[in-house]
Amino acid sequence: MPYKGKTMAKNIAYHVTRPGNKHGDPSVTIPVPEDLLTVPGIPTRPNDVSFFSREYPLENMALEESASAAWARDQRNNHSPEARAFAEEHQHHMEPIVEWVKNSGNLEPTGVPTGADVTAAIRQKARELGYGEVGFTTNDRHYVYQSRKPVLKGGLPNAICLALEQDYVKTQSIPSMAAEETHFGTYFNQGGLSVELTDFIRSLGYSVQVSGPTWHYGPMIPMFVEAGLGQLGANGQLLSPHFGSRARLQIIFTDANVTHDKPIDYGIHQFCQECQVCVNRCPGRALMPEKVWYRGVEKNKLIFKRCRPVMARYIGCGICMKVCPIQKYGMQPVMEHYVATGGQILGKGTDNLEGYTLADKGYFGTGQLPILGRQFFDMPHGRSEDWLLLEFRDKLQETAGDASVDSDQMWSEFRQRVETSLDKQTVVVDMGMDRGL
Ligand code: SF4
Numbered sequence: 001m002p003y004k005g006k007t008m009a010k011n012i013a014y015h016v017t018r019p020g021n022k023h024g025d026p027s028v029t030i031p032v033p034e035d036l037l038t039v040p041g042i043p044t045r046p047n048d049v050s051f052f053s054r055e056y057p058l059e060n061m062a063l064e065e066s067a068s069a070a071w072a073r074d075q076r077n078n079h080s081p082e083a084r085a086f087a088e089e090h091q092h093h094m095e096p097i098v099e100w101v102k103n104s105g106n107l108e109p110t111g112v113p114t115g116a117d118v119t120a121a122i123r124q125k126a127r128e129l130g131y132g133e134v135g136f137t138t139n140d141r142h143y144v145y146q147s148r149k150p151v152l153k154g155g156l157p158n159a160i161c162l163a164l165e166q167d168y169v170k171t172q173s174i175p176s177m178a179a180e181e182t183h184f185g186t187y188f189n190q191g192g193l194s195v196e197l198t199d200f201i202r203s204l205g206y207s208v209q210v211s212g213p214t215w216h217y218g219p220m221i222p223m224f225v226e227a228g229l230g231q232l233g234a235n236g237q238l239l240s241p242h243f244g245s246r247a248r249l250q251i252i253f254t255d256a257n258v259t260h261d262k263p264i265d266y267g268i269h270q271f272c273q274e275c276q277v278c279v280n281r282c283p284g285r286a287l288m289p290e291k292v293w294y295r296g297v298e299k300n301k302l303i304f305k306r307c308r309p310v311m312a313r314y315i316g317c318g319i320c321m322k323v324c325p326i327q328k329y330g331m332q333p334v335m336e337h338y339v340a341t342g343g344q345i346l347g348k349g350t351d352n353l354e355g356y357t358l359a360d361k362g363y364f365g366t367g368q369l370p371i372l373g374r375q376f377f378d379m380p381h382g383r384s385e386d387w388l389l390l391e392f393r394d395k396l397q398e399t400a401g402d403a404s405v406d407s408d409q410m411w412s413e414f415r416q417r418v419e420t421s422l423d424k425q426t427v428v429v430d431m432g433m434d435r436g437l
């Protein structure tokens, strides 16, 4: 519907045409306004990316922040027995899937390659299986966790990026158990689909190694952006054309003979600076309005220590996903509205997009945020074994010279706690995080 306000429409630089959401749907055409142009993909400084990946390698948050992972599980369990029961059931279902993912690199090809380019065949198979976005790019080893470098196979130069959409209606109820059901249910579905897709790739004569669900070799969004499947939003999530961040990501590394896609500027890098809805609506004030250069990439950097305490107590939170107009309406209508209205953000300023309910605090409409207080954000930081060592050091200092203290007992308790914390790092970590060891 044409916009009737008295504003000048924005100039369109070009249109991007993408396949429809579901396999067989007509393609969609997205206008990219001139004033939102930056670069295809995301601005990067390749020398900085290489330097940080070599000298300060990435590490899995489930290990790097294992102290707060254990703390968050306890918080979640105390706040919601229902969420605890659901998470335990999910872990039970995911365990065999994670084992399969971890061992997928050992699967042998079952066919013989013909030498033909198999990009279209793999894309079609993935779309038939239900993946909403499928793209091909380089297996970028700058984005591998230090602890997983030894188990990432060599000789698989390509990354097949696969996004599986989660349920629309349930996602709009974030934060809720219904939203958790579709969030974790989508992880579960990824397991079966990737078995089918890797069977197909192996039948073409090629090797595979699967990253995700729950067991990842590293952050995946950079490769999705490079494959043209969207751009990074201010909420730290991939904003893809049809469902924004309402999707779970997975990568298959392979030596299959494929042609790489190219990164695309959909205008999102700049659009987020105009929109800012997630930044303004985050209950933890964990999202930054301004972009910074971080490890060689220009982005809005999420503040982890302000996010996790909210996720732990409010069923995984995810409000930054729920309030994003690209997630709720899709990129095409949002960009068309921006062009037609001279720069307005579809849904911004409406409770329909921005409103949410926190179980113990009630409803927060546009312009309203909960007050959480400083103590709300107190939590342990870093690796659990390091955190326990710091606690042990403090206890030694407090009890120095106290003859009534049994130091053997203290040492034994410390050792027991470290062993327990290391054991916990092998469970399938919940709340959207990766598994530790
Ligand atoms: S998950 Fe919640 S607390 Fe964390 S960044 Fe998103 S909105 Fe903020």
Ligand code: SF4
Pocket (backbone or CB within 6 Å): 233, 234, 235, 236, 239, 271, 272, 273, 275, 276, 277, 278, 279, 323, 324, 325, 326
């Ligand atoms: S809510 Fe707005 S600013 Fe945040 S990720 Fe979505 S489009 Fe970007």
